[in-house]
Amino acid sequence: DVLASSAEPNNVSFGAAVPASDFPIIEQLKKSFANLVRTEKFLGIGYDSGKGCPQLRKQLARRASDAGMLVSPDEIIITAGCQGAIVLCLRSLCEKGDVVAVESPGYYGLLQLIESLGLKALEIPSDPVRGMSIDALQLAVEQWPVKVVLSVPSYSNPMGALMPETAKLKLAKLLEKYDLPMIEDDIYGELSYSDARPKAVKSYDKGGRILLCSSVSKVLDPQLCVGWVMPGRYREKIEYQRFLSNSSHFALPQLAVADILSRGRFDRHLRHAREVYSQRRDRLLDLIALHFPKETRITKPQGGFVAWIQLPDGVDSTEFYHLAKAEGVIVAPGEIFSTDSSKYHNYIRLSYAHEWTREREQAVVILGNILKAELSRFT
Ligand SMILES: Cc1ncc(COP(=O)(O)O)c(C=O)c1O
Incomplete structure (x- = not known):
């Protein structure tokens, strides 16, 4: 319902985590597509190699060093x-009934995936600034038969937390000690508001136990449907699962992404996006301070474009979601970020990637008014 309502053109949406649509890179992508259609052979080439387009893999290998990783195409x-990518990893590593340790709160898409594969999610408490608690993970691993860890260490969704370097190193050592694989979802890693992107946990991985998954959905456009996995020691299993699920992937978007990545324009785009998203975050914080009740608390993400908001006590965020939707404003209610629907019942996630138009600013005022009306019912 959140995604369908977010896509409804008459609604103002803070509900879905989609990147901004007002960046020049979109026009550059269109030009790349037009050029490639004229010059490249992308049909009549049969099935792909089983790994995807070599030009793209070469560019991704080159960029991996920015996250401290040394991988070949x-x-x-x-x-x-x-x-x-994450489906392939879970299918390769787990069997029905296995336990997957995930951060809590966590992205609902991953929780639903775990459920749909017949796996069990074990929620590990996470801090809004530092991300998943490594001490809590260690306790969980000692008590439960955890098969794999699934985490978003750099700018998590929904909190926007960044796990510090020391914790990343500690996590890599823990995986080594317990001989545990980890799926590292690095989809927001490039969207750091500082100059350098954070290192991946995989950069500390000595035994090839970390499968790093990512895509261009947040840095370019989810329509491209281009993602990847750096599978470490599980390469053969992943290739087999890829063959089972889709034996070929359309080459044209991969070639377009390779083209964009091979030029300085992608780095220019990233510098622009990082600056704009940090300004849009600041505007969100100002608007929340102005229009939401004073008991509201909000995270201050240092990357990505989602923030996690604690509403005043007594407000139920799912009820709030429906009231806001009736006014044409979409938020993501806290309950979808856990397997326990009561856990985050007074939290919401707001996505702030889009430009602050008058209409969007007015939508925050509407949200604030609904909250104040709800609060006045209790007092
Ligand atoms: C943390 C996280 N992982 C994965 C995804 C899905 O990525 P994709 O659209 O590339 O499949 C999302 C999308 O919102 C996300 O936030």
Whole structure:
């Protein structure tokens, strides 16, 4: 319902985590497509190699060093988005009934995926600034038969938390000690508001136990449906699962992404996006301070474009979601970010990627008024 309502053109949506649509890179992508259609052979080429387009894998291998990873193009497999990469990892590593440790609150898409594969999610408490608690994870691993860890260490969804370097190193050591694989979802890693992007946990991985998954859905456009996995020691299993799920992936979007990545324009785009998203975050914080009740608390993400908001006590965020939707404003209610629907019942996630038009600013005023009316019912 959140996604369908977000896509409804008459609504103002803060509900879905989609990137901004007002960046020049979109026009550049269209030009790349037009050029490639004229010059490249992308039909009549049969099935792909089983790994995806070599030009794209070469570019991704080159960029991996920014996150502290040394991987060759041969160690990268192109997938249908980041979600597509994570499905392949879970299918390769788990059997029905296995336990997957995930951060809490966590992205609902991953929780639903775990459920749909017949796996069990074990929620590990996470801090709004530092991300998943490594101490809590250690306790969980000692008590439960955890098969795999699934985490978004750099700018998590929904909190926007960034796990510090020391914790990333500690996590890599813990995985080594317990011989545990981890799926590292790095989809927001490039969207750091500081100059350098954070290192991946995989950069500390000595034994090839970390499968890093990502996509261009947040940095370019989810329509491209271009993702990848750097599977470490699980390469053969992932290639087999990829073959089982789609034996080919359309080459044209992969070639367009490779083209964009091969030029300085992608780095220019990233510098622009990072600056604009940090300004849009600041505007959100100002608007919340102005229009929401004073008991409201909000995270201050240092990257990505989602913020996690604690509403005043007594407000139920699912009820709030429906009241806001009736006024044409869409938020993501807290309950969808956990397997326990009561856990985050007074939280919401707001996505702030889009430009602050008058209409969007007015929508925040509407949200604030609904909250104040709800609060006045209790006092
Ligand atoms: C943390 C996280 N992982 C994965 C995805 C899905 O990525 P994709 O659209 O590339 O499949 C999302 C999308 O919102 C996300 O926030």
